[in-house]
Amino acid sequence: MESRQAVSSTLFLLFLYTANATNSKLFREYIGAESDTIQLSDIPVNPEVEFHFILAFAVDYTSEDSPSPTNGKFNVFWETNHLTPSAIASFKQKHPKVKLAVSLGGDSVGNGKAFFDPKSTNSWVQNAISSLTGMIKEYHLDGIDIDYEHFKTSPSVFADCIGQLITRLKKSKVISFASIAPYEDIQTYYQALWKKYGNSIDYVNFQFYAYNDIGVSQFQDYYKQQASNFEGGQVLASFMSKGGGGLHPNEGFFQACNELKSRGKLGGIFVWSADDSIGNRFQFEKQSQQLLAA
Known part of the structure; x- marks a missing residue:
């Protein structure tokens, strides 16, 4: 039997855990990387949640046909058949609470990474600010997401380039929020960024689907670990709507999120990606938003 002191200590720790707890109704979804028919209007939007679309991707490379790095001069690499400036403006007019961001980097360009x-921090930052400011204004966007996954530089250079970009775009009011999309294998880069510029980063889209297939308890352990790694940040739970690893939406993901929510620890949910969800008629998007709104 536990002593009164041990019980008191346990209750105190539980109090601290729940006192600092906070849930979020934030739902985020990447769109535009894999389908040239996807439209914003295809995806159901629950008015009770805070909804962010994230365009995937803008990359500082030349055209996809013969890609080469451009030292911070970003170009549009998402599918633009329907994700156009006029389509975005029209959608936001119909859904004034919905916000849009552009994700930078991604896994690949053409057939390469x-x-x-x-070339240097100063030149990259200057080029990135100039090119992204024009893109963000043209496409009526509200924020940026950082999803670089391959590097030819040090973590400290990455941190300074991205950190300066975020802080300067925020200072000039070009964007109102910024997020990062790390996963376990590239933690060194994103931890360096977080350590120096974490106060300027609003959301952490941690790619839990980059882990091997896991169960509910393992997912919760990983979530707790990443909440600690990005202490003070708003870490979102995540899944891939088609394939991938991590905890699948039909194999316990929503159970895990409900348990996190019951402890006041669910920072939101994001999905990769709308393009892949067409086949199941956005079933998991609907479930995610219902869970967050409840």
């Missing part, structure tokens, strides 16, 4: 490859 999309590397973070600055």
